[in-house]
Amino acid sequence: xxxxxxxxxxxxxxxxxxxxxxxxxxxxxxxxxxxxxxxxxxxxxxxxxxxxxxxxxxxxxxxxxxxxxxxxxxxxxxxxxxxxxxxxxxxxxxxxxxxxxxxxxxxxxxxxxxxx
Numbered sequence: 001x002x003x004x005x006x007x008x009x010x011x012x013x014x015x016x017x018x019x020x021x022x023x024x025x026x027x028x029x030x031x032x033x034x035x036x037x038x039x040x041x042x043x044x045x046x047x048x049x050x051x052x053x054x055x056x057x058x059x060x061x062x063x064x065x066x067x068x069x070x071x072x073x074x075x076x077x078x079x080x081x082x083x084x085x086x087x088x089x090x091x092x093x094x095x096x097x098x099x100x101x102x103x104x105x106x107x108x109x110x111x112x113x114x115x116x
Contacts, residue, residue, distance in 0.1 A: 006023070006110075006114060006116070007116065008111060008116040011023075011107055011110050011111055011114075011116060012084070012087075012107060012111075014107070016055035016056050016102065016103040016106070017055060017056070018040065018051070020054070020055040020103070020106055020107070020110075021051045021052070021053060021054045021055055021056075021106075022040055022051060023110055024054045024055065024064055024106050024109060024110055025042055025051050025052075025054070027110060027113050027114060028064055028067055028068070028106075028109045028110060028113050029063070029064065029067050031043075031044070033051065034048065036048055053102075054102065054106050055102050055103045055106040055107075056102055056103070057102055058101075058102050060102065061102035061105040061106060064105060064106055064109045065077075065105060065109065067109075068109060068112070068113075073112050073113060074112075076111070076112035076115065077108050077109055077111075077112035078097070078108075079112075080107075080108040080109075080111040080112050081097060081100055081104060081105065081108035082097065084100075084104050084107055084108055085097070085100060085104060088104075
């Protein structure tokens, strides 16, 4: 199990945006985050980039899902995503999983990687 100061409740309570995106960048995508120009940025090679809107744009959230290579982590991810949708809607089927929001996907990925 990965050691972390975060709790499941803290992750689920997060709003989409910078803080959630930073946690996803660090823990799921293993990207170093640097506080440059008053805004956190990721470093890829010798260049710095603004952190993508993982929790706000579906095309960025897909990058998060693509980073889940380990089958055990993917299984936890699917289970966490199902639970998040169930808690919000009271039901969840394959359609709901396919149409999960970027926020839901990011929270599920973070919970899966941190094994919360």
